[in-house]
Amino acid sequence: MFYVETKGELARAMPDSECCIISELAAIARSCGRLESGQNHCESGKVFEISTESAAVARKIMAFVRTVFCVKPKVRFADRRCGLPGNQYIVELPCDISAFETLQDIGVISQRRGGASLRNGVPWPLLSRQCCLRAYLRGVFLSRGYVQNPEKEYHMEFITDSLIHAEGIVRIAESFNVMPKITERKKGYMVYVKGGDDVAQLLRVMGAHSAVLTLESVRVLRGVRGDVNRVVNCETANVTKAVDAGLAQITAIRKIDEIIGLGSLSPGLQEIAELRLTNPEMTLRELGQALSPPISKSAVNHRMRRLTYLAQRLDGEPG
Numbered sequence: 001m002f003y004v005e006t007k008g009e010l011a012r013a014m015p016d017s018e019c020c021i022i023s024e025l026a027a028i029a030r031s032c033g034r035l036e037s038g039q040n041h042c043e044s045g046k047v048f049e050i051s052t053e054s055a056a057v058a059r060k061i062m063a064f065v066r067t068v069f070c071v072k073p074k075v076r077f078a079d080r081r082c083g084l085p086g087n088q089y090i091v092e093l094p095c096d097i098s099a100f101e102t103l104q105d106i107g108v109i110s111q112r113r114g115g116a117s118l119r120n121g122v123p124w125p126l127l128s129r130q131c132c133l134r135a136y137l138r139g140v141f142l143s144r145g146y147v148q149n150p151e152k153e154y155h156m157e158f159i160t161d162s163l164i165h166a167e168g169i170v171r172i173a174e175s176f177n178v179m180p181k182i183t184e185r186k187k188g189y190m191v192y193v194k195g196g197d198d199v200a201q202l203l204r205v206m207g208a209h210s211a212v213l214t215l216e217s218v219r220v221l222r223g224v225r226g227d228v229n230r231v232v233n234c235e236t237a238n239v240t241k242a243v244d245a246g247l248a249q250i251t252a253i254r255k256i257d258e259i260i261g262l263g264s265l266s267p268g269l270q271e272i273a274e275l276r277l278t279n280p281e282m283t284l285r286e287l288g289q290a291l292s293p294p295i296s297k298s299a300v301n302h303r304m305r306r307l308t309y310l311a312q313r314l315d316g317e318p319g
């Protein structure tokens with residue numbers, strides 16, 4: 001499955017620099033983290049949770065938390081019986097004062113009167129480098145992103161709960177020359193792109209190189225299939241046209257033969273009329289080449305028009 005493979009590829013890719021680890025973790029924590037509302041930094045011992053349905057993403061989150069928070073997080077598994085939409089791995093970060101400050105530093109939560117809450121928008125101060133913009137987008141995709149199988153449709157989306165965050169995701173994509181759209185969903189907002197170029201570019205930006213290769217080979221196949229169909233349709237149309245024209249010429253020639261006889265035609269017309277009768281499938285060019293000396297396609301065409309005109313006159317049709 002294209003989506004599962006893409007997500008797996010991105011979950012396994014570990015960023016080289018700490019700046020990118022922080023950016024990607026910030027995106028994941030912002031997208032699928034949970035903080036008890038009203039909590040403030042004095043109440044230590046509480047927990048910040050990040051949940052994901054993917055084991056590979058859970059492993060990545062744990063590695064990130066170890067690097068950024070210098071603690072070994074706990075992970076628990078929850079299934080549908082816990083009231084969740086599906087199976088979830090929940091990474092728990094004990095939220096003491098220093099962890100709380102780190103969560104603020106990396107732009108995941110903000111402290112307000114009455115407690116702390118998840119930040120609304122994208123934490124721009126973290127994302128001054130291009131590598132970090134890529135990492136942030138990857139984090140959002142791993143949390144709540146989706147890509148359609150390119151054999152069905154070119155479509156990639158990122159779901160988020162706030163419009164400000166959705167607009168931030170659009171700005172990040174725009175910095176890589178992709179212009180996504182935003183649409184409102186029942187719960188939150190969807191940032192999405194359609195079109196092979198845009199989907200391929202965002203996969204490239206996030207570092208899903210195998211996925212890009214898969215998508216490009218599907219595009220080539222789809223392109224080749226389209227070209228073949230176009231050529232076949234076009235050739236069929238041309239052949240049909242040629243056959244129809246040939247049949248009309250034969251009808252005209254037979255009429256002339258019936259009424260006045262082909263022998264009464266000028267030698268040039270008689271020659272082409274006899275050749276056409278015995279070769280109904282030939283194109284005008286082929287007819288011209290079969291004469292000796294050969295004549296051009298337009299010369300054949302000219303003679304055929306004279307024959308058709310003569311048949312119409314003999315038949316009493318208005319010419």
Ligand SMILES: [Zn+2]
Nearest residue numbers: 019020131132
């Ligand atoms: Zn970076």
